[in-house]
Amino acid sequence: MTTTLAPPVRAGRAAVGALGMLAVATGALESVVTPTLPLLQRELSISPAQGALLSITLLITGALVTPVAGNLGDRYGGRRVMLRLMAVVSAGGLVSSLAPNLPVLLLGQVLEGAMVGAMPLSFILVRRHLPTGESQVAIGVVSGLFVGGGMLGTLMAGPVAEGLSRHWMFAIPTIAIVVATLFVHRLMPDDPPTRPDARIDWPGLALLSGILLTLMLGLSMAPELGARPLVLGALLVLLALLAAGWIRVERRSPSPMVDLRLAAKPQTWSSYAITFAVCVGTAVSMFLVPQLFAVSADGYGFGADSTDIGRYLLPGAVAGAVSGPLGGAAARRFGSTAVVTAGIGTMTATLLAMAVLHTAVWHLVVGKALVALASGVCITAMVVRTATSVDHGNTGTATSLVLVTRVIGFAAGAQVSGAFLAAGTRPGTDDPAESAFVTGFVIAGAVTALSLLAVRTMSKGVRK
Known part of the structure; x- marks a missing residue:
């Protein structure tokens, strides 16, 4: 196979449509929790503080997974990584739809958070298989459909949860994700790995995850930090140490994150x-x-x-x-x-x-x-x-x-x-x-x- 960066096969409209369908489905699954928090708090007997934790779990996971997914997609191929990532997301949707209590639902949300990594993988694929001008439009379409899917999930979550059950508001988008993933598998051409022999930068990954977790923790506590200067100081010191360590590791790594x-x-x-x-x-x-x-x-x-x-x-x-x-x-x-x-x-x-x-x-x-x-x-x-x-x-x-x-x-x-x-x-x-x-x-x-x-x-x- 040629080693140039030219795409071996040009993606058709159906393949881009499959990516768009996947964006709608993932956007819908991402957005169903927020509008139904009162219902979930009532049915699962959880406090407002626990409800707040539930609402940000997917966001935190997404922030951690996205750079990893993008990096792995660059190395091993966007289509290959996306199919595996969607398997994790589908498992998360299944867990959430069957969850009898908060801990199980939190596990489902952690797994679902991997869906945010689908966006950079989609960008890898459209850039790889489309000319520059068309790929710019396709990136916009996929991004817009993800937002549109979020709007759809926000609108459908309440009626589905009240008319059927809270289980179905997770199950319906999950089924759509499975179907869309099958279409991507069938229609999207494979993109050859660019750096298949590169090692994963585990120290860099761990330090980057620590930086993002510290940032998200600090932001979640922002209203209280003014009255707790010691906590604020500790978070800033920890963030500075993690950032300094990460920069040092990435500069020395032969295959940096x-x-x-x-x-x-x-x-x-x-x-x-x-x-x-x-x-x-x-x-x-x-x-x-x-x-x-x-x-x-x-x-x-x-x-x-x-x-x-x-x-x-x-x-x-x-x-x-x-x-x-x-x-x-x-x-x-x-x-x-x-x-x-x-x-x-x-x-x-x-x-x-x-x-x-x-x-x-x-x-x-x-x-x-x-x-x-x-x-x-x-x-x-x-x-x-x-x-x-x-x-x-x-x-x-x-x-x-x-x-x-x-x-x-x-x-x-x-x-x-x-x-x-x-x-x-x-x-x-x-x-x-x-x-x-x-x-x-x-x-x-x-x-x-x-x-x-x-x-x-x-x-x-x-x-x-």
Whole structure:
């Protein structure tokens, strides 16, 4: 077999469609827990704190698995790793659907978290088997369908759990994952390994996992850390030690988990910086807008119930779903730099406008939709730019780090928002002061705007 990087077989539309179907199914399975937490807490007799643990278990696993999956896909072939990864996810869905108690359900969520690693593997495959222009659009389509699947899972979880049972809300997406995986196996051409003899960097993997776990732990405790300086200091010291150890190991490893020379390139690290800033701004709006809808109508809020809030947020969910294909097509047509600049500008203006204009429901509905659309376009353009700025053998590793940065950015934004609202709530009252929301929107806009400083760096030495 030839050793060049040209794809041995060109993937057809059916193969890309199979990846899209898998993205929808995994997105749906990922999203069913959050809207049904009250039901799960009631049926499994678990506390709100245990419910919070359940809601972030999949996220933590995904953050750990994604860079590993991307790295293994680069070395041993994206299709080969994806099929094995989906076997783990399917097992997790089965465990979750049969879970009689919280420990078993947590095990299922841990296994399901491997699904996040399917994204960089999909990017490996479309880049390997499609021309550059078509692969940019395909990356956007797969990303958008994953978001769309999340929207579908959010909408179907409650009715399925209440109409059938909580078991079926896990079982239905799991069945779809199994079917989609079979289609990928049948339709997607195999991609030959690029580094089949390379050893796995176990020390680097362990240290990177420690860094991500420490970050996620610190973010989950963010509202309490201000009152616990010793804990905050210990976490910072541990994080610094793990990071220093990881950098030392990766520099000396003959086959590093992450090539630090690649990560140090301006177009690479700037992509991570932009992704983080954009996701922080997005997460703040995702957290604040529903809270603002729920504030009592006697004050500055709207007194909306869960059904109303879900209806108000639907346009934003639709905008997020179409943003992936739109971002991929726009990056192909205008270049990633122009797309990201326009998206950041739109996001910044919208967030600052929501700080001033939030006295009517439509203000927030339109604002949330614009933020979701601009954010999705930016992140997709970042993934496209990162994927096309590295050689084929590093596609999975580079894009997986973008996705991990996305997770960390969302987690950081949500925790910062929660801390703002908690600080803005007077003792003896249920609702935060309006100024807490205003401050949150302004800070989100400022953080998003700062990412423009990295956009110019992103374009250095990279073709459009």
